[in-house]
Amino acid sequence: MLIQSNLESLPVHTMQCFELPKQNTKMLDKVHRNFFWKKSNVDKGLPMISWEKICRPKKFGGLGFRKTAAINLAFQCKLAWKILQEKENLWVAIMTAKYLKHSNFLMVTPKPSDSPVWKSVLRSRSLLKKGLRWIVGTGENISFWWDNWVDNFNLIELLGRDSSLLSNPDCTVGNFITRDKNWDLPKLRIVLDNDLIIQKLLGIPIRIFEKQDTFCWGLTGSGSFNTRSATWAAHDSVDPRDATWSFKWIWHLDIMSKIKIFLWQLLHNALPVRGILVRCALNIDPACFLCMNDIESTYHLFGNAPI
Numbered sequence: 524m525l526i527q528s529n530l531e532s533l534p535v536h537t538m539q540c541f542e543l544p545k546q547n548t549k550m551l552d553k554v555h556r557n558f559f560w561k562k563s564n565v566d567k568g569l570p571m572i573s574w575e576k577i578c579r580p581k582k583f584g585g586l587g588f589r590k591t592a593a594i595n596l597a598f599q600c601k602l603a604w605k606i607l608q609e610k611e612n613l614w615v616a617i618m619t620a621k622y623l624k625h626s627n628f629l630m631v632t633p634k635p636s637d638s639p640v641w642k643s644v645l646r647s648r649s650l651l652k653k654g655l656r657w658i659v660g661t662g663e664n665i666s667f668w669w670d671n672w673v674d675n676f677n678l679i680e681l682l683g684r685d686s687s688l689l690s691n692p693d694c695t696v697g698n699f700i701t702r703d704k705n706w707d708l709p710k711l712r713i714v715l716d717n718d719l720i721i722q723k724l725l726g727i728p729i730r731i732f733e734k735q736d737t738f739c740w741g742l743t744g745s746g747s748f749n750t751r752s753a754t755w756a757a758h759d760s761v762d763p764r765d766a767t768w769s770f771k772w773i774w775h776l777d778i779m780s781k782i783k784i785f786l787w788q789l790l791h792n793a794l795p796v797r798g799i800l801v802r803c804a805l806n807i808d809p810a811c812f813l814c815m816n817d818i819e820s821t822y823h824l825f826g827n828a829p830i
């Protein structure tokens with residue numbers, strides 16, 4: 524689609540290095556939105572589905588469009604990933620020498636004197652933490668409650684705990700590993716009251732020969748970072764745990780894209796039929812033009828119309 528291949532990629536070069544101001548990303552989204560709904564130069568079209576819904580992956584019922592701010596943040600996150608993974612890279616070496624002399628990247632606090640690029644890379648750490656999946660070695664660098672080390676999630680999320688009620692918010696995974704490198708079951712039982720989660724934790728291997736904890740990018744099968752997965756993680760409305768859309772098979776049909784979009788709109792009950800247009804406060808007669816017997820709804824037209 525033109526929006527994905529062209530409009531989304533136009534500002535990519537700038538977005539790879541800099542964080543665009545909010546009003547710019549909003550303006551770019553507006554251009555995409557208008558372009559999508561617009562029928563001609565004169566007809567502005569009528570948005571029937573929220574942009575929020577459109578900007579979801581196809582398997583979750585959207586059209587796979589990505590919000591500009593999310594793409595931008597994912598590019599910053601790519602730089603952040605580089606800092607963690609590519610120590611020998613020249614840019615990383617310079618940034619490390621300049622900003623990370625006394626702290627590590629995940630812990631360092633931003634300073635007003637930091638360069639704009641560094642500030643935006645630091646801001647992307649919240650996204651980085653969403654995708655960062657820890658692999659347990661000693662467990663000493665992994666926060667027991669806050670870091671993702673159980674299937675890409677942290678325990679606060681998995682258990683739905685209120686973090687303000689934790690008696691030991693700063694404990695590490697290492698606190699729950701015995702000297703002979705096994706999970707300390709009695710200790711786990713004291714803090715966790717969920718048997719399913721405890722079983723899950725016991726199934727996580729402890730890397731006996733590793734002296735340190737390591738991590739991978741948990742949002743791809745290969746464990747390597749890619750901007751696409753980071754972009755989707757940056758969309759607040761997308762939760763990988765959501766159920767997939769029941770009609771996602773329409774995208775595999777061997778038909779024109781235009782008809783796929785029509786079907787997509789039909790299945791979201793978002794075709795501009797009279798019954799729906801009336802609800803959008805348009806002053807028209809909602810009766811079906813063909814039989815004059817019923818309100819013109821999607822179901823009436825495609826499901827039970829007598830003609």
Ligand SMILES: [Zn+2]
Pocket residue numbers: 811812813814815816817823828829
């Ligand atoms: Zn009818």
